[in-house]
Amino acid sequence: MDNKNYEQESQDNSTQLNAGGADKVKRVAELTGLILVCFAALAGLIFTFLIEVNGTGIMGSASAMIYHYFGDAYNGLSGEWKNNYDKIIYYMPNIAGTVVAAGAILSTITFAVLTALEGYKKFLKKRENTKLATFAAATYLSFALCATLFLAIHNVAEKFSDRTVGAVKFSGATLAGLILGGIALGGYYCCRFVCNLHKYKNMKKSASSVIVLVVAALTVAVIALSANPVAKGTSNWTTVYWGYFAMPKIYLNIALATMPSVDCSTIASLCIAGYISQAAITILSVIALLQFLNAACGDGNGKMLPVFTAVSLLFSMANLICAIGAASEFEKIAYESIFSHAAPIAILILNVLALAGGISYKILSSKQE
Numbered sequence: 001m002d003n004k005n006y007e008q009e010s011q012d013n014s015t016q017l018n019a020g021g022a023d024k025v026k027r028v029a030e031l032t033g034l035i036l037v038c039f040a041a042l043a044g045l046i047f048t049f050l051i052e053v054n055g056t057g058i059m060g061s062a063s064a065m066i067y068h069y070f071g072d073a074y075n076g077l078s079g080e081w082k083n084n085y086d087k088i089i090y091y092m093p094n095i096a097g098t099v100v101a102a103g104a105i106l107s108t109i110t111f112a113v114l115t116a117l118e119g120y121k122k123f124l125k126k127r128e129n130t131k132l133a134t135f136a137a138a139t140y141l142s143f144a145l146c147a148t149l150f151l152a153i154h155n156v157a158e159k160f161s162d163r164t165v166g167a168v169k170f171s172g173a174t175l176a177g178l179i180l181g182g183i184a185l186g187g188y189y190c191c192r193f194v195c196n197l198h199k200y201k202n203m204k205k206s207a208s209s210v211i212v213l214v215v216a217a218l219t220v221a222v223i224a225l226s227a228n229p230v231a232k233g234t235s236n237w238t239t240v241y242w243g244y245f246a247m248p249k250i251y252l253n254i255a256l257a258t259m260p261s262v263d264c265s266t267i268a269s270l271c272i273a274g275y276i277s278q279a280a281i282t283i284l285s286v287i288a289l290l291q292f293l294n295a296a297c298g299d300g301n302g303k304m305l306p307v308f309t310a311v312s313l314l315f316s317m318a319n320l321i322c323a324i325g326a327a328s329e330f331e332k333i334a335y336e337s338i339f340s341h342a343a344p345i346a347i348l349i350l351n352v353l354a355l356a357g358g359i360s361y362k363i364l365s366s367k368q369e
Contacts, residue, residue: 026195033191034122037136040184041115044140047177048108051101051147053154055168063171064154066101073097085265089252092272093245096153104146111139133188137290140181144223145286147174149279151227157241192297208364209296212305215357216292218350219285222312225350226282228343230274230323233330244271244278247326254333267329274322277315281347284312288354295361303365305358313351320344 052065064073073094118132151170158166170178229241242250248267255262288308295305320341327339 029191029194033188033195034133036184036191037133037188038115038119040181040188041112041136041139043177043181043184044143045108045112047174047181048104048143048146050171050173050177051104051143051150052171052174053151053168054171055154055156056166064097066097066104066150069094069097069101085263085268086252088272089248089264089268092268093153093249096245096275097150100146100149100153104143104150107142107146108139111135111142115139137185137188140185141286141290143181144178145282147178148223148227148282152243152275152278152282153245155227155229155241155243156246157229159239189293189297196297208361211357211364212292212296212361215305215309215354215361216289216296218354218357219289219292222285222347222350222354223282223289225343225347226278226285230278230319230341230344231327231330232340232342233327234340244275244322244326247271247330251330251333262333267326270322270326270329274319274326277319277322280315281312281319281351284308284315288312288358303362306355306362309351309355309358313348313355316344316348316351320348 049066052063054063114135115132118130118135121127122130122132147170151168154168156166156168169175229243229246231242231247233240233242248264248271251267252264255264288305291305291308323341323344324339327341331339
């Protein structure tokens with residue numbers, strides 16, 4: 001009997017030690033995760049004010065920061081316009097730049113303030129259930145979202161004989177902010193995964209988490225592609241990659257020189273609708289990414305995932321239609337150009353896969369309930 005009691009006590013002690021060790025790991029992971037997500041928020045807040053794109057070309061180089069769209073961008077735009085659509089073509093990239101710049105500053109500051117308030121509740125008031133991590137992640141993602149949309153406004157590239165002679169890219173500071181904040185945010189979600197390891201003993205739960213991680217990766221790819229040019233024009237001597245705002249401006253310049261009577265209303269309308277679709281895809285993808293990551297780490301149920309991915313898919317279709325339509329209009333005055341649309345097609349395919357993954361996750365999750 002004494003031996004049995006001793007063995008039982010040993011097992012109990014071992015269980016308590018294991019539980020104590022697991023609790024310690026969880027506490028360390030929670031604290032580390034909070035530090036990382038707060039660092040991501042800080043990176044988002046600081047680098048929002050450094051959002052910049054740099055362009056290089058045969059004629060030299062140029063750059064544009066978000067402050068450019070609060071005054072300087074509108075200098076020299078006044079003039080005689082044939083109609084309102086000609087005026088819109090010249091003004092719409094600047095208006096879009098102002099909206100994105102203002103959105104970047106307002107959203108990151110708002111979420112940063114909310115993060116600070118939640119941090120006060122968490123660390124000074126010692127409250128357990130706060131939204132510190134949610135607002136911190138939103139601060140960084142607001143920066144990443146607006147930086148992506150800012151690049152999409154300017155994105156254009158040109159090649160001669162497979163040699164890139166002009167391109168628009170993020171500045172070093174903007175790229176550094178995206179990388180540093182992205183690594184920190186990824187580290188936070190790894191810590192959340194460690195904290196919720198006990199939830200993955202169920203095979204169905206593990207399978208659904210793998211699915212949702214794959215879909216999260218697809219969503220990141222969609223966000224990255226959203227900043228890419230939407231049309232590739234190829235002629236005998238050059239290849240040009242155009243975004244929605246570069247295409248109508250070049251179209252108008254050619255039209256004014258060779259076909260003054262041409263109507264620019266169609267290409268202007270298609271490019272405005274296309275950029276709105278592009279922005280909607282990016283916004284929905286960022287929201288869906290948060291949902292996917294929370295679900296994968298055991299912090300959410302992801303019930304709305306199929307909805308976000310379905311709506312994003314609809315905008316992906318609209319994006320492709322607008323890109324094809326705008327390129328078709330361009331071909332009317334640039335007959336030697338042959339257009340392709342790699343980025344819009346890739347976004348559409350990825351969103352189809354993301355929707356399939358979201359539905360699969362929903363089915364598996366419902367079977368666990």
